[in-house]
Amino acid sequence: xxxxxxxMGEQSDNESGLDFILSxxxxxxxxxxxxxxxxxxxxxxxxxxxxxxxxxYAGAYAVLGVDNSQQFDSFRKNFKVEVKRxxxxxxxxxxxGIDPAIANAFRRILISEVPTMAIxxxxxxxxxxxxxxxxxxxxxxxxxxxxxxxxxxYPDNAGDDNNERNTIVFGLxxxxxxxxxxxxxxxxKLKWLPNGSELPCEDVKPNTSSKPKTFTSFTCSQNSxxxxxxxxxxxxxxxxxxxxxxxxxxxxxxxxxxxxxxxxHAKWSPVATAWYRMLPEVVLLEDIVDEQAxxxxxxxxxxVFDIExxxxxxRRATVARPRNCTLCRECIRxxxxxxxxxxxxxxxxxxxxxxxxxxxxxxxxxFTEAVKILEDKCERVITEFS
Amino acid sequence: MxxxxxxDLWSVLLMLCTxxxxxxxxxxxxxxxxxxxxxHTFANAIRYTLNQDPRxxxxxxxxxxxxxxxxxxxxxxxxxxxxxxxKDGCMELMLMCRHVRISxxxxxxxxxxxxxx
Numbered sequence: 001x002x003x004x005x006x007x008m009g010e011q012s013d014n015e016s017g018l019d020f021i022l023s024x025x026x027x028x029x030x031x032x033x034x035x036x037x038x039x040x041x042x043x044x045x046x047x048x049x050x051x052x053x054x055x056x057y058a059g060a061y062a063v064l065g066v067d068n069s070q071q072f073d074s075f076r077k078n079f080k081v082e083v084k085r086x087x088x089x090x091x092x093x094x095x096x097g098i099d100p101a102i103a104n105a106f107r108r109i110l111i112s113e114v115p116t117m118a119i120x121x122x123x124x125x126x127x128x129x130x131x132x133x134x135x136x137x138x139x140x141x142x143x144x145x146x147x148x149x150x151x152x153x154y155p156d157n158a159g160d161d162n163n164e165r166n167t168i169v170f171g172l173x174x175x176x177x178x179x180x181x182x183x184x185x186x187x188x189k190l191k192w193l194p195n196g197s198e199l200p201c202e203d204v205k206p207n208t209s210s211k212p213k214t215f216t217s218f219t220c221s222q223n224s225x226x227x228x229x230x231x232x233x234x235x236x237x238x239x240x241x242x243x244x245x246x247x248x249x250x251x252x253x254x255x256x257x258x259x260x261x262x263x264x265h266a267k268w269s270p271v272a273t274a275w276y277r278m279l280p281e282v283v284l285l286e287d288i289v290d291e292q293a294x295x296x297x298x299x300x301x302x303x304v305f306d307i308e309x310x311x312x313x314x315r316r317a318t319v320a321r322p323r324n325c326t327l328c329r330e331c332i333r334x335x336x337x338x339x340x341x342x343x344x345x346x347x348x349x350x351x352x353x354x355x356x357x358x359x360x361x362x363x364x365x366x367f368t369e370a371v372k373i374l375e376d377k378c379e380r381v382i383t384e385f386s
Numbered sequence: 387m388x389x390x391x392x393x394d395l396w397s398v399l400l401m402l403c404t405x406x407x408x409x410x411x412x413x414x415x416x417x418x419x420x421x422x423x424x425x426h427t428f429a430n431a432i433r434y435t436l437n438q439d440p441r442x443x444x445x446x447x448x449x450x451x452x453x454x455x456x457x458x459x460x461x462x463x464x465x466x467x468x469x470x471x472x473k474d475g476c477m478e479l480m481l482m483c484r485h486v487r488i489s490x491x492x493x494x495x496x497x498x499x500x501x502x503x
């Protein structure tokens with residue numbers, strides 16, 4: 001029996017010599033704890049954070065006999081997402097076990113590559129307000145529109161063909177009557193025109209019976225298209241101030257929204273902002289008791305520490321809410337002895353990711369879209385090089 | 387007009403070819419890949435996955451000039467063709483993204499279920 005076992009063992013050793021070597025007792029399968037600490041944590045010292053880099057190279061620990069390459073299986077085993085907060089406009093979630101390179105790609109894509117609709121062309125028929133045409137147009141451009149950009153196509157490069165598939169038209173006509181008090185024009189005054197532009201783009205000849213040509217060529221009303229909201233395309237906020245009109249002043253214009261990405265102009269960015277931070281980790285290197293514990297709790301503005309009773313009238317500081325830590329490092333100020341008591345760290349592969357949507361899409365959909373965009377990029381590169 | 391005017395031959399050339407590979411004829415284990423219309427977003431992510439690959443001895447990227455919408459990714463391998471390793475890196479990144487998406491959806495439904503209960 002034992003002979004059989006041995007011969008089988010030998011056979012598999014021959015097939016994969018490396019595995020055999022790695023299974024030996026004196027060959028480490030893990031890097032030493034101090035290196036593991038430097039690899040997975042940023043140490044936030046009182047002067048500066050250290051070990052901020054991530055170690056990517058597969059052979060980084062080859063001299064120790066440890067393989068640093070990450071296989072997809074281990075990524076799949078360790079990766080975890082935990083949603084912490086979710087509302088209509090913002091969300092916070094933890095992304096655990098992912099490299100900053102990938103997390104940052106998601107963040108960058110969210111800010112500059114997920115498409116939305118925004119007002120791009122403004123045709124001003126009349127503007128006698130104090131706000132200049134170009135300033136007014138700029139303000140209109142920045143208004144977030146609550147519409148799913150996936151229903152639309154990008155405009156063609158020449159920009160001639162404005163149809164129901166790539167343009168949303170809003171009309172605005174406000175007038176302050178003479179003798180009336182000044183009025184404030186808010187974004188609610190922008191009215192969606194599902195049938196397209198109503199402004200003639202050429203001089204109307206007096207005796208033509210046909211309809212004058214407008215700035216868009218819609219073949220049907222956007223109301224009737226599948227997937228579109230049946231009632232109305234709204235703006236996210238109806239109370240954005242666009243201009244103020246004095247008696248006798250008037251604004252009449254038409255605004256055309258098209259699909260675009262944040263890299264071209266920030267008005268197309270679907271997020272107010274998207275950011276992440278690494279998970280804070282606060283470690284008490286020695287027991288902090290009595291007056292010192294009190295001092296510590298009072299020093300910490302974000303309220304990370306608590307005090308617990310440990311019997312015999314003694315009290316000890318504990319780390320109760322490390323997530324609150326803002327890295328102010330106030331707790332390790334006050335001399336070498338405090339630096340030796342507390343270690344403030346950040347977990348390198350644990351991201352607290354926050355997304356604030358401007359309203360075009362809910363934040364969770366935005367994140368999924370961002371991941372899809374990165375996938376598409378990979379796919380594009382693979383096909384290009386095949 | 388938002389796109390920059392085409393002024394010189396180089397930008398015409400860049401616009402014509404979307405991606406290209408610069409390597410040597412004798413040794414295909416070293417190559418530089420030029421990707422047009424990409425930036426740090428993709429280049430840094432792919433640099434990470436490639437460096438995780440044990441076959442890769444060197445991988446780095448650069449953006450030659452901020453006005454050009456282009457990145458160069460240098461890949462050197464132990465012996466496998468750099469192009470294949472590069473494609474494997476892309477595939478790896480794609481699989482990771484897919485897994486992130488699945489995990490995210492899963493966490494989201496879990497969160498919503500917990501909330502309703």
